[in-house]
Amino acid sequence: MKQISQGIAVSIFLGLILIMVLGGIGWHLLTSASSTLSTTMSTPVSDETLSVAGTTISSSTPSSTAFNVTAALISGSPPILGSPNASVTIVEFGDYQCPTCGAWFSTQEASLVQNLVNTGKAKLVWRDFDFYGLDSVSASEAAYAAGEQGKFWQFHDLLFQNQQIPNGGWASRQNLVKLATQLGLNMTQFNSDFNSGKYDSLISANHALGVQAGVTETPTFFLIGSNGKMITIAGGQPESVFEQAVAQLTG
């Protein structure tokens, strides 16, 4: 009898472990995939935020109407790499201090640009999802300030090439100015733009948009086809996955 009760106890113990493991994976999958295929949401971000982000959701849109995430992701004028006429838009939500974003940049982005962006199949859009700390926000501001001189993507690349431990000081405002100097920017204009604070609302709006779209980790990519279909790729997945997804969206 005692052996039977012990057996039951062991089974319950192992069952609990299994449930916890599978439950954890299931929960993660559910939260990551919450925004697939033309998701609509009933609680949009505020109109003020959307106008800052430059999205097409007009201020007259009643808050109770459905919010089309796909439309919001591709609207406005975020930094774009590649042909504006490419049939697929890849929207990347990232943080310049995020190690996974840095690893994805150094191992996958060049292949993606070569195989999908340079061939005109897709264009890459950057949106900030800063959650690692204030240095992340400073890095985003510096990238936008470089963008005023037409060098957003060069600065974006430079940031990831110089990435170190998050909040370790490599993305301090002082070091960001050094990176800008290294890139050969007009420093008077850069400093003026960088210190103006004019990008803060855009960065906040991008974060809010990411939350609305279901971003729970960085990098997260939303691949949007010309027909409005969307595929979400969460995490630092290999470039071959992007090729497969683009083929699916255009096929």
Place this chain on the structure above:
Amino acid sequence: MPSPTVDTFKDVRYLCVAVTILFAYGIMLLFLDQFLFFTPYFTFYVPPSEALNFSLDLILAILTSIVLTVSVRQINLQRGSGGATRAGALGIVAAIIAGACPCYYLIPVLAVAGTVGGALGALGILLNAFQVPIKFAATLILIFAVYKLNSSGVCKISLPLEITKQSE
């Protein structure tokens, strides 16, 4: 000299339990470390720079399955030896501590956790930066647990008093 670990895996039931834990824990680690993806397509990918991290995940999964299974068997044998029970409990505690070490997995959750996420997120970021040494520490804990389980004296069975008297 018989080893509790070897004896455990001679029993098919315990072997099945170990394989189940190995797969469940291994898949969880590989998924959370982004070596395994389920969406949008099933993808398995190990970047060359992450080979060490991947190896540590496999070692952790194997050791955890051994420690948990042998610990459960030791507890089942508790009527025979108090030492076995203690070792079994130690093994389970060690497995839990080792499993809790890679708690940097909290980061994705903390990203949208608001103000509380700020403080805990900082801890998560710190742990994430040192994930390889942390996994080494977890591996050492589990190796120690395997050693203790194997030297737990499970064979020192105290015979019931009646049998002892009969043999005299």
